[in-house]
Amino acid sequence: MSKVNWTKEQKQAIYEKGSNILVAAAAGSGKTAVLVERIINKIINEKIDIDKLLVVTFTNAAASEMRERVLDAIYKKLEEEPENENLQRQVTLLNKASICTIDSFCLEIVRNNFYELENLSPNFRIADTTQIELLKQEIIEELFLEKYEKEDKDFLKLINTYTSYKDDAPLKDLILKIYTYIQSNPFPQKWLEEKIEMFNLNNKLDQDFIKTPWGKILLEEVQEELIDDISLLKEVQKKLSYNSDLDAFEKVILNDIDKLEFLSKNLNNWDNAYEISKNLNFVTWPRKKIDLNIKDESKDIRDDVKKKLKKVLDKILICNSKEANEDINNMYEILLKLKDIILEFEKRFSKAKMEKNIVDFNDIEHFALKILINSQDGKTIEETKVAKMYKQKYEEIAIDEYQDSNLVQEYILNSVSNKNNIFMVGDVKQSIYKFRQAMPELFLDKYNKYKTIEDKTKNDNLKIQLFKNFRSKQNILDFTNIIFENIMSNNLGDIDYNKEEYLNLGASYEKINQDAKTKINIINIEENEESKDELNQDLDIKEDMPKDIEKEIESEIEDERIEDIELEARFVANKIKKLIDSKYQVWDKKQNKYRDIKYKDIVILLRSTAKLAPIYEQEILNLKLPVFSDSSQEYLESTEIQTIMNLLKIIDNPMQDIPLVATLRSNIGKFTDDELIKIRLASKEDNFYICMQKAKVSADDNLRKKIENFLENLDKWRKEQEYLALDELIWKIYVDTRIL
Numbered sequence: 001m002s003k004v005n006w007t008k009e010q011k012q013a014i015y016e017k018g019s020n021i022l023v024a025a026a027a028g029s030g031k032t033a034v035l036v037e038r039i040i041n042k043i044i045n046e047k048i049d050i051d052k053l054l055v056v057t058f059t060n061a062a063a064s065e066m067r068e069r070v071l072d073a074i075y076k077k078l079e080e081e082p083e084n085e086n087l088q089r090q091v092t093l094l095n096k097a098s099i100c101t102i103d104s105f106c107l108e109i110v111r112n113n114f115y116e117l118e119n120l121s122p123n124f125r126i127a128d129t130t131q132i133e134l135l136k137q138e139i140i141e142e143l144f145l146e147k148y149e150k151e152d153k154d155f156l157k158l159i160n161t162y163t164s165y166k167d168d169a170p171l172k173d174l175i176l177k178i179y180t181y182i183q184s185n186p187f188p189q190k191w192l193e194e195k196i197e198m199f200n201l202n203n204k205l206d207q208d209f210i211k212t213p214w215g216k217i218l219l220e221e222v223q224e225e226l227i228d229d230i231s232l233l234k235e236v237q238k239k240l241s242y243n244s245d246l247d248a249f250e251k252v253i254l255n256d257i258d259k260l261e262f263l264s265k266n267l268n269n270w271d272n273a274y275e276i277s278k279n280l281n282f283v284t285w286p287r288k289k290i291d292l293n294i295k296d297e298s299k300d301i302r303d304d305v306k307k308k309l310k311k312v313l314d315k316i317l318i319c320n321s322k323e324a325n326e327d328i329n330n331m332y333e334i335l336l337k338l339k340d341i342i343l344e345f346e347k348r349f350s351k352a353k354m355e356k357n358i359v360d361f362n363d364i365e366h367f368a369l370k371i372l373i374n375s376q377d378g379k380t381i382e383e384t385k386v387a388k389m390y391k392q393k394y395e396e397i398a399i400d401e402y403q404d405s406n407l408v409q410e411y412i413l414n415s416v417s418n419k420n421n422i423f424m425v426g427d428v429k430q431s432i433y434k435f436r437q438a439m440p441e442l443f444l445d446k447y448n449k450y451k452t453i454e455d456k457t458k459n460d461n462l463k464i465q466l467f468k469n470f471r472s473k474q475n476i477l478d479f480t481n482i483i484f485e486n487i488m489s490n491n492l493g494d495i496d497y498n499k500e501e502y503l504n505l506g507a508s509y510e511k512i513n514q515d516a517k518t519k520i521n522i523i524n525i526e527e528n529e530e531s532k533d534e535l536n537q538d539l540d541i542k543e544d545m546p547k548d549i550e551k552e553i554e555s556e557i558e559d560e561r562i563e564d565i566e567l568e569a570r571f572v573a574n575k576i577k578k579l580i581d582s583k584y585q586v587w588d589k590k591q592n593k594y595r596d597i598k599y600k601d602i603v604i605l606l607r608s609t610a611k612l613a614p615i616y617e618q619e620i621l622n623l624k625l626p627v628f629s630d631s632s633q634e635y636l637e638s639t640e641i642q643t644i645m646n647l648l649k650i651i652d653n654p655m656q657d658i659p660l661v662a663t664l665r666s667n668i669g670k671f672t673d674d675e676l677i678k679i680r681l682a683s684k685e686d687n688f689y690i691c692m693q694k695a696k697v698s699a700d701d702n703l704r705k706k707i708e709n710f711l712e713n714l715d716k717w718r719k720e721q722e723y724l725a726l727d728e729l730i731w732k733i734y735v736d737t738r739i740l
Contacts, residue, residue, distance in 0.1 A: 006466070013453040013464045015041050020461040022402070022446045023425040026503050028471030031425045032062075035398055036069045038423055042396060043090050044077060050090050054394045055099040056413065058401035066099050066400075098394070102409050103361050106368035113386050116371045119354060127358035135356075139349050140172050143341070154337040161334055167658070175342055179349075182342075183362040184406040184437030186369055189343060196339050199332040201325050209270040209321040214328060218316045219267045224491075225312045226264045229305045233257050236298045248286040249295060255283055256302065260309075270321045277317040282306055365408045372415040383415055390416035402426035404438040420461075428495050429488070440494050468506030477503045479518040523571055565612060569619040576602055577623050599626055640739075643668060647733065651717050654689045661688055668737050669710055675703055713737075 006014070013021070014037055025031040039055065042048045050070070057063045071094055078087050098105065107126075114122050127135075147155035162171040182188035198213065209215035233253055240250040259280060266272040285299055319327070353359060359367070372387040383391075397417050399405065403426035405413075413422065428447065431440035450463035469477055481502045488497035495501060576599075584597040606612045613629040620627040643666045646659040654660060664671040671679075680688065682695035696707050713736065721729050734740045 009453050010464060010466065013462060014038055015045075016453075016462050019420050019456075020422045020446075020450075021424065021464065022443070022450050022461070023423070023464045023466060024427065024447055025425055025466040026427055026469060026501075027430060028469040028503070029427075029466040029506065030470055031400065031427070031466075032066065032069065034425055034466065035066065035400055035423075036073060038398060039070055040073045040077075043074075044087070047086060048395050049093055050097045051093045052393065052395040053097065054105065054397045054416070055097070056102050056105060056397070056399045057099070058101065058404060060101055060104075062400060063100050063104075067094065067097070070094065070099070102405075102412070103364060106364045106412065109368040109371055109386070109390075110364055113371045116384075116386065117367055120367065121357050124357050124359050126364070127353070127356075127360055131358070132360045135352055136176060136349065139352055140175065140345060143345055143348060144168060144172065147341075155341065157334065158337055158341065167656075175338075175345055178338075178342055179346060180362075181437060183366070184408060184439070186366075186408050186411045187375065188346075188366075192339055192342065196332070196335045199328055199335055201329040201332070205322055205325045205329065207321070207325065209324040210268065212325070212328065215270050215321075215324065219270065219273060222273070222312060222316055223264060223267050225309060226260050226267075229309055230257055230260050230264070232301055232305055233260070236301050239294055240298060243292070243294070245290055246292070246295065248288055249298060252283055252285060253298065253302065256305075270324065274317050274320050277313045280313070365412065368412055369408060369415075372412060381411075381415075387415045391418055394421075396421045396423060398423040398425075400425050401430075403428045403431040403440045403443040404433045404436075405442055406437050406439050407442070410439075410442055429484070429497070429501070431494070444494055467502060467504055469503040470506040472503075472505075472507075473516060474505050475516050475518045477505055521571065521575075523567060565615055566619065569612075569616040572604060572616065573619040573623050573625065576620065576625060580625075643739065644730065644733065647717075648730075650689075650714065651721055651729075654714060654718075655687050657688045664710070667739055669706075671706065671710075675706070678703060679707070 014023075014034060023031070023034050025034060035055065039050070039053060042053060043050050055063075055066060057066055071091070074087055074090050074094075078084065078091075081087065098108075100108075110117075110120075111122075114120050114124075144155075158171055159168055162174060164170070178192075182192050185191040201207075201212070204211075210219055233256055237250055237253040237257065240246045240253060259282070263273065263276050263280065266276055285302070353363070372384055372390070374382040374384060394416060397413055399413065399422065402424040424443075424446070426443050428440045428443045431438060431443070434440070446461070447463060449461070451457070451460040452463050452465065456462055472480075481497075484497045485502075488495065490496050579597050579602070580599065585594045586597050586601055587593075588595050604616055606616070609629065617627050617629055643663070646662045646666070647668060649656055649659040650663055661676060663669055664676060665673075678699060679691050679695045682691045682698060686694070692707050692711060696704050696711075699707065717729070717733060717736075720732065724732065
């Protein structure tokens with residue numbers, strides 16, 4: 001059924017019954033194939049109907065692909081057993097099988113059980129992201145305006161703490177950011193209260209600050225810096241020790257090492273570390289005249305170490321334990337006020353959505369959770385009748401891309417499982433959605449606790465490791481392993497990337513040239529001629545790199561100065577043209593032979609497409625090469641939308657300088673930079689709107705006419721916004737300005 005070949009032990013493990021199973025599958029190891037294999041085994045060998053399985057995927061596309069692969073596998077089996085009624089029934093049942101995203105599953109729970117929730121209409125609709133973001137902005141603007149009018153003392157204290165004199169955007173952003181973050185927790189309000197209560201140190205002001213979460217984290221940062229610095233100094237000392245003429249310099253380095261090691265040993269106590277760092281002095285570098293490069297190199301390294309360490313210590317070890325505890329405790333009252341305004345925003349936002357009869361995906365997950373479990377304190381969990389019904393319905397729950405699950409989803413899926421029938425597939429090294437509140441630690445916790453098939457006892461949950469890669473050739477895998485072995489650790493990347501985590505060759509490439517080399521193209525953007533000459537020299541290959549990795553240094557620098565990304569894009573475009581013109585040979589699996597490379601064989605992978613893709617497109621088009629990119633700019637961040645948003649802001653309140661100037665510079669105002677400067681000079685102390693009023697008197701005829709026309713339109717729109725609906729006002733602005 002699948003091209004992926006597992007060992008006998010792995011096959012046995014994949015078909016295991018009676019325990020939760022975590023499959024740690026590396027990139028290109030056939031994760032989807034594992035899930036399909038598991039599903040097919042359940043419906044063919046165990047005679048379980050496919051609608052008794054819940055298969056949760058990360059995207060709708062993945063769900064569709066899963067259905068297709070399962071259907072293909074069933075048809076393949078039907079060719080062998082055309083009279084098999086069980087298989088025929090599975091084809092029919094596949095249409096109503098629960099192969100879906102977690103959002104779709106939650107939506108099904110809510111749609112079917114909406115009566116379990118208060119004040120939720122059965123005909124609610126899911127709002128799109130743009131509508132939700134606009135509604136958030138509307139609610140927070142109203143909330144802030146109301147607080148300003150009431151001169152709320154708690155609110156004003158927050159303003160003074162988190163904002164500058166220019167605007168209150170930082171506080172708005174903070175409230176929205178925290179609100180969004182806490183939605184990934186099953187009990188957001190409870191979680192927020194618990195975290196803020198951690199700042200309450202009233203009875204612990206005399207404790208060692210390292211006993212607090214913050215003290216521990218801060219001293220860990222100091223320790224990391226010290227480890228790095230001591231290592232560098234020891235390398236310097238070792239080089240200096242080879243020449244007796246450098247003894248004086250070596251002694252200085254040894255003295256530095258002793259001091260840093262002494263500080264490192266005392267990082268188990270905040271006050272000790274603080275006192276030592278406060279009195280940390282480095283002896284003067286000897287002025288002994290020796291004509292050796294190593295002396296100057298050593299001094300440069302030492303100076304860098306001192307500079308780096310000072311930066312860390314000046315940022316962290318700046319007060320004793322009592323002062324640090326008092327600083328944290330002082331934040332407690334501020335955070336209580338911040339909590340209140342976050343919860344008030346949440347209440348208003350929920351009410352606004354209810355009035356419009358809309359929900360967002362966060363709502364869907366939390367509604368589903370409320371339907372499935374009861375909990376008063378967030379600790380004692382009681383499953384509802386609905387949860388018990390789903391428990392009886394599903395024989396197994398299979399989760400794809402498990403490393404990107406969050407805690408809400410974990411609670412939901414656990415509530416419909418019987419505690420030993422969850423099959424999870426994922427790879428923590430591919431977890432890239434922490435910014436969406438994904439929790440890879442859920443994966444890691446199970447990865448560390450579950451046992452392999454060799455070590456498993458009857459009551460243990462099972463871990464299956466699939467680290468064979470079936471997509472790439474050996475040289476790619478070797479290079480990838482070297483890079484990630486050096487940069488990925490428990491602290492950075494959540495896992496220690498060692499030989500046990502390596503990607504191993506799984507595919508067969510007998511007919512393809514296995515001597516292919518990994519090439520690195522380094523573009524040096526230095527402008528001086530010396531650097532340009534160096535670009536044409538091959539760099540030495542590090543000893544610890546595989547012999548089949550070749551470093552190729554190429555320079556595409558032109559005389560004029562261009563942006564770095566444009567330079568990279570131009571290089572890539574030229575590289576593509578060279579590959580096509582040279583008729584580079586690629587292996588075609590379908591034709592089972594080499595052929596000339598085609599444009600469709602080439603893909604450009606970017607970290608972010610929103611800003612970079614258009615630049616690459618343009619450079620490729622400049623060479624008259626075909627190109628396609630599936631990139632889209634954030635809707636609300638596009639210039640066209642921002643222009644109207646800024647205009648709406650000044651229609652509401654023209655005293656806002658930044659939106660006003662942005663509108664004046666746009667196609668609506670059409671003011672030049674010189675004209676804006678003249679307006680600003682009309683009054684250096686007033687805001688820009690008042691400056692415009694004053695500039696009408698002193699400006700030349702052309703500028704005066706532009707100012708009068710703009711202010712006339714602004715006054716007209718401000719009057720119209722009193723009686724026009726928002727959509728009507730926006731359309732009228734489109735008509736008046738012809739901005740469409």
